[in-house]
Amino acid sequence: MTQSEALLIPPKPKAQAAPMKALVYHGPGRRSWEDKPRPVIREATDAVVRVTTATICGTDLHILKGDVPTVADGRILGHEGVGVVEETGSAVAGFERGDLVLISCITSCGKCDFCKKGMYSHCRSGGWNLGHTIDGTQAEYVRIPHAETSLYRLPRGADQEAFAMLSDIFPTGFECGVLNGQVKPGDTVAIVGAGPIGLATLLTAQFYSPAELVMVDLDANRLAVAGSLGATQLVEATGLKAVERVLELTAGAGVDVAVEAVGIPATFDVCQKIVAPGGRIANVGVHGKPVSLELERLWAHNVTLTTRLVDTVSTPMLMKLVQSGRLRPQKLVTHRFGLGDVMKAYDVFGNAAREQALKVVLKSQ
Amino acid sequence: MTQSEALLIPPKPKAQAAPMKALVYHGPGRRSWEDKPRPVIREATDAVVRVTTATICGTDLHILKGDVPTVADGRILGHEGVGVVEETGSAVAGFERGDLVLISCITSCGKCDFCKKGMYSHCRSGGWNLGHTIDGTQAEYVRIPHAETSLYRLPRGADQEAFAMLSDIFPTGFECGVLNGQVKPGDTVAIVGAGPIGLATLLTAQFYSPAELVMVDLDANRLAVAGSLGATQLVEATGLKAVERVLELTAGAGVDVAVEAVGIPATFDVCQKIVAPGGRIANVGVHGKPVSLELERLWAHNVTLTTRLVDTVSTPMLMKLVQSGRLRPQKLVTHRFGLGDVMKAYDVFGNAAREQALKVVLKSQ
């Protein structure tokens, strides 16, 4: 069937939008699991996906704290997940009903100047929309704009938990931390922050065989996890104490790459104080405030500092490494809930330290 | 035999060190043209060069203001120049007495880990030493350590003024501004600061054929010079006014590359406010204070910020382009003095705006 023939198929009658359940944001501190109308195709390039696996991101907690004012009351949250294509718009040639798909947290039109240079994060009609400026994946169904360039087909029977980790945190850790940090064989890399995103950075940094991987955090449990995932040095400290320890570990030289994976001035400061001349500071964290950059010292230090909203250009590569068994992102999943228990899942994830929670998975029945 | 043992080889008898004239720093605000002993070979890898052309750098003014405390009372200033080899240490195979040479502002041993990766600025036994931690080029003679890897032979009869510009400002503008800024054909580049270093950046940015070259400064004369040297847009403003103008010129998009060529928080701030998503901020300026980095906005902006003390790895390439006529660095020379008039030359250079001075050249008789 050609694309133009597809246009002739009469649309399914939509007498009345069927209801579904979804996790809805109602302003700072307020969320509920409630009825919402099922999404429908609006643009020819849309797809509607039935969500089978979703997860909660640290960003969702930021939203609930009111840190992301661009999220409106009534918005369905969630930008990660795996699902089954339910319906496709007339211009969607690459997917059909029944396909198992990975949903990218970044929507990309594939046509604008930013998309053409691989900067999907700044797509002129996409970017980070899901669970932000349009309804997201913590629901029974979700509408995906620019479906053909924003979904990835999975083999039937794929490990959905593993692939759901590729919606956001693995591309984020890899692109913002590892690629931007230019991690190379033999490097000494420090990752400041051992949360899910720091741990995803830790796992993907190993694609490039650094000699040393130093993990810095205050949470002993998370550091223990980091140790089991390949960190070669664990620094249970913060601030100048952490700086001192990292410099000791590197005989005063500092690190080739410092990854900021928290998003506050204090951890950024650790990074700028431990980076060696010629080194890179790769910012991954979502910041709410300016930081003080020590240019009076760093101007002569030959450093590179990068920032990045994930582009998800590396998703196909990450999928290959999951399929070949070289990457096992499901190692970060600590808790599982039915989608209907998403309210409880948020409680657990919101108390990550106490619950020893990393990634919390939501499965639909 | 170690290098220090090598020193035991009896030096040629030098009855008494001959005197010479030199520009000497005597603490903040104090300089004099006075007698100093002529430098002699100390290490087997040294050369002594008779200075035929020198120049004054903005950094020399910083030193005189007391901004560079690592410069001791009694130090001969100057890190730029061209001269004739007078004598070489026993391990110097590549040069001999009588060779006309370009003196690099950066001393490089060619053997340490930093030198091996092209980061001469951080050479374990070199870097920026001349006129800083050892005596410099504003004198009749200068001792150059690691001569074989820190001098460049010039053809007899070479235009000394042109090549003296390659000691520091042209490699600096090119490496710190253009290479680090990753200027590419078709780019829009803004250079904030139209002093000698900003203008060297302007000239070398054209090696990569940007579509637009926006020059930002408050000095109308310097902007006029910039216009004559290839700037396509001149912005006579600073601070938010300058930001506004640059954004207007780019239809709100911002610039691909913003080069900071002043070294103060205000001009850094212009750079971070005009850089487009995916763009680069290349710091060239020497900073004396920290700056506030707007990570709360830039974290998602996919920008790269670089700092660099010039490595002078590009010197051989720049020499080729001077020889082939594609680069004419002597365009920046506005004033010429005999070396003996260096005190007056400093007065002129220190009042650059009033004197409409860019580079001030000192010629020995």
Add this chain to the structure above:
Amino acid sequence: MTQSEALLIPPKPKAQAAPMKALVYHGPGRRSWEDKPRPVIREATDAVVRVTTATICGTDLHILKGDVPTVADGRILGHEGVGVVEETGSAVAGFERGDLVLISCITSCGKCDFCKKGMYSHCRSGGWNLGHTIDGTQAEYVRIPHAETSLYRLPRGADQEAFAMLSDIFPTGFECGVLNGQVKPGDTVAIVGAGPIGLATLLTAQFYSPAELVMVDLDANRLAVAGSLGATQLVEATGLKAVERVLELTAGAGVDVAVEAVGIPATFDVCQKIVAPGGRIANVGVHGKPVSLELERLWAHNVTLTTRLVDTVSTPMLMKLVQSGRLRPQKLVTHRFGLGDVMKAYDVFGNAAREQALKVVLKSQ
């Protein structure tokens, strides 16, 4: 109007396809200017463009010699041109009737794995189709598949001749010759072959400020043109004679970049014999036979050899440089004909040496 509303607009009744004139291939050595049905939209992603400026490519002559067996009898030739959008398919959001557009010689879907990595030449449903496997631009109208990602909007009143050069030869010279050859400031570059594609390489190589640009050809007129377009050395020779001359010019060192812009074993051989250790051989020519690669010598020579069917990823950048006046591709246009005189235009272009023809432009009335 949204994309889905667009689907509701009744298609224009096409009782009978209107006729048009076109240059049609009828097997080796046979071409005619004849009536053909006007193209219509077949896929939702198509556009139909009224051709206002076309041109003839060396590849068209190859086709007429029978060298490209994938071109069938009855095919309308031509893969370069500028025109006005006549009609768009329902999924084409970025263009509308009346837009002046540049037609890329490469069709790109923007969605497949090759397109996502910028290798449009190998697009799974595109690539080089026009005037090859589907009807081309030497006609009054042409159908462009994947219009949104294969056309580029031009400002009204744009110099159509200049932009028509960006359909193929300028991206080809730039991507296959200059980018693949990694031309850098200060390099010595030799271009073997001073036809239109070699000259496009010559002009775009200057984006990177090489120190020397050596042009090698047997045609004195073309070399004279090369001299006027920036070549610094002209070598009127071929084979070992040319090798000898280039080595002389480089004091025996060879060139940093050797661009093969002809497509025969003899010129490839010149390239492999003049490239310096550490240099690049960038193949641009379309070859019909294998070549002998001197690996018994080159294995230790640290060279890089690249091949490429143009991807046209650089088209937006080239457009910027035309608009800013830094690139003037119209310099290669030597002859102009009305589209109706295309048969005569082929005669002239087919006798390029005698006619001193470079690019031959066809203008519709």
Add this chain to the structure above:
Amino acid sequence: MTQSEALLIPPKPKAQAAPMKALVYHGPGRRSWEDKPRPVIREATDAVVRVTTATICGTDLHILKGDVPTVADGRILGHEGVGVVEETGSAVAGFERGDLVLISCITSCGKCDFCKKGMYSHCRSGGWNLGHTIDGTQAEYVRIPHAETSLYRLPRGADQEAFAMLSDIFPTGFECGVLNGQVKPGDTVAIVGAGPIGLATLLTAQFYSPAELVMVDLDANRLAVAGSLGATQLVEATGLKAVERVLELTAGAGVDVAVEAVGIPATFDVCQKIVAPGGRIANVGVHGKPVSLELERLWAHNVTLTTRLVDTVSTPMLMKLVQSGRLRPQKLVTHRFGLGDVMKAYDVFGNAAREQALKVVLKSQ
């Protein structure tokens, strides 16, 4: 004082050069273990090293076959090894008597244009000299020119076998195969030839986490070793049969990187027939004849073909990975002999298939 004048400094009196034992080449097919004078310091930049661990390279067998006419009768063979510094020239500051050192197969002055750009293989006064144009390491003592930039200090007690593998084959496999092949995470890599160099490529390719590593050879034992060292697919075939198998394994797509690790036209041909569009062919093998390059097909295939004589720029990085335990090059050592049994060691290494020999180590008593 020039270097040659430096030689006039009276050498320490060496009443008579002490004798030593060495493996000497006497023309094609002829080698003997015989007395030679102990090497002495000739240039101020030399060191003399007492060899404690050496090894035999495939290149030594080539020399014995008469394939390398630049090796003269009387030459001591060997370009790999570890030893203890016995004496240093006056200009050698970085090493002293008693230091344990890794000897690089490539001698680098650190000062010439090639060394400055990291192309030590083409050093103006170095390159591959040892066991080639000057006496080599299969002896009790060896003179190392440019010692400071050609030796690497090892920690006391280092595993000499492991580090001796870094003299040549590991940098060769890594630089010529992996770096030049631009192996990236997720890539499919085929290595044609499972000898020591192919296996070193196999181990170092894993620094970049390819998804598939296909090993092609005819020797079942070597393929079994490859399987144990990380190859994911083993192809026991050659020529078109091997091509067919590799294409099957990649569903017809071909490989991202094809490494030629043999050095004959047949294996090169396999590489050019299995490389995917956009892929890289990295030549590692030492070739004695030209090859036929299928440009009539590959011109449009967007491939990159590289050649390289190892530069050993990666030696410091490889040392770090050996020290951190991430690389275990000693896995390739299959046989050990006393240095005095080097004649027998050659017999075994010369019958590698029958003896199941990979690297053969020679230890001094």
